[in-house]
Amino acid sequence: MAAKILANLIVMGSGIMARAVVQAYRQALANAAKSGVAQETVQNIRRAGKVMTDTEARQILGVTEQSSWEEILQKYDNLFEQNAKNGSFYLQSKVHRAKECLEGVYQKKDCDL
Numbered sequence: 002m003a004a005k006i007l008a009n010l011i012v013m014g015s016g017i018m019a020r021a022v023v024q025a026y027r028q029a030l031a032n033a034a035k036s037g038v039a040q041e042t043v044q045n046i047r048r049a050g051k052v053m054t055d056t057e058a059r060q061i062l063g064v065t066e067q068s069s070w071e072e073i074l075q076k077y078d079n080l081f082e083q084n085a086k087n088g089s090f091y092l093q094s095k096v097h098r099a100k101e102c103l104e105g106v107y108q109k110k111d112c113d114l
Contacts (some may be wrong), residue, residue: 052102053098053099055102055106057099057102058100058103059099060102061099062076062077062080062096062099064076070107074100075091075101075104076100077096077097077100081093081096081097
């Protein structure tokens with residue numbers, strides 16, 4: 002008899018907890034929609050997916066607009082190797098993306114000449 006009562010209490014308690022969790026989740030979604038958190042998250046995701054600008058790429062590599070392609074490659078090799086040895090993968094990828102960005106710019110300049 003005691004086991005049956007205990008089993009009923011456990012089943013009822015878990016049912017009540019499940020309903021409370023679902024209700025709390027729905028309320029959290031409603032609050033997020035009201036406060037604009039969902040829209041802000043979507044905007045942050047869109048911002049993160051943007052392409053690197055020429056200016057940002059030059060800042061990362063430490064070059065100017067007048068720098069030659071050879072200078073850019075030299076800076077790239079130096080920074081890439083430094084981050085490969087004792088740096089971070091994030092910085093190494095930023096350096097690589099900066100080189101890729103400027104590569105496109107310098108290829109366009111060569112085609113225009």
